[in-house]
Amino acid sequence: MQIEHNKAVTFHYTLRDDGGVQVETSRAGSGQAYLHGHRNLLPALESALEGRVAGDSFTVTLSSDQAYGPRREGSIQRVPIKQLSAPGKLTPGMVVGIRGEGGMRRAVLVKVGKFNVDVDLNHPLAGRGLVFDIEVIAVRDATAEELAHGHVHGAGGHQH
Ligand code: ZN
Numbered sequence: 001m002q003i004e005h006n007k008a009v010t011f012h013y014t015l016r017d018d019g020g021v022q023v024e025t026s027r028a029g030s031g032q033a034y035l036h037g038h039r040n041l042l043p044a045l046e047s048a049l050e051g052r053v054a055g056d057s058f059t060v061t062l063s064s065d066q067a068y069g070p071r072r073e074g075s076i077q078r079v080p081i082k083q084l085s086a087p088g089k090l091t092p093g094m095v096v097g098i099r100g101e102g103g104m105r106r107a108v109l110v111k112v113g114k115f116n117v118d119v120d121l122n123h124p125l126a127g128r129g130l131v132f133d134i135e136v137i138a139v140r141d142a143t144a145e146e147l148a149h150g151h152v153h154g155a156g157g158h159q160h
Helices: 043-049 144-149
Strands: 007-017 022-025 032-035 057-062 076-080 095-100 103-112 116-120 130-141
Touching: 043 057, 043 130, 095 116
Parallel strands: none
Antiparallel strands: 007 022, 007 032, 007 130, 057 130, 076 116, 095 103, 103 116
């Protein structure tokens, strides 16, 4: 079965940036599941998966424009530490959550002070090209419920 609109797809990936540094991998778990044609993935990555079948392995290279866009200057902001959600000790370079009116945003910690921190609101991968090593694990028809929700349920997908 080929990957096309409304297929539920499970794949493994290892993501490196254009400097060859590994950013993340699905290899520790059961893989990433998504609903094809519903913008669950970066559009350029989804296009590269179109027409593939289970067992296919390939590499997809995205420019920063196809990924998370250019880094924008002037994106450093000072925020109170009490607004942060962070795993453990605050260390420059770590990705933290900032609680605000619009919900939680992710940012990279730049500088840590006593009561405030400076964070960079650029996406952590902004300005970087990305290289995905992909292995397609499974392709199936999505259920009516998955199509209604616009995402895949079960292992590697939404759990709710
Ligand atoms: Zn759902």
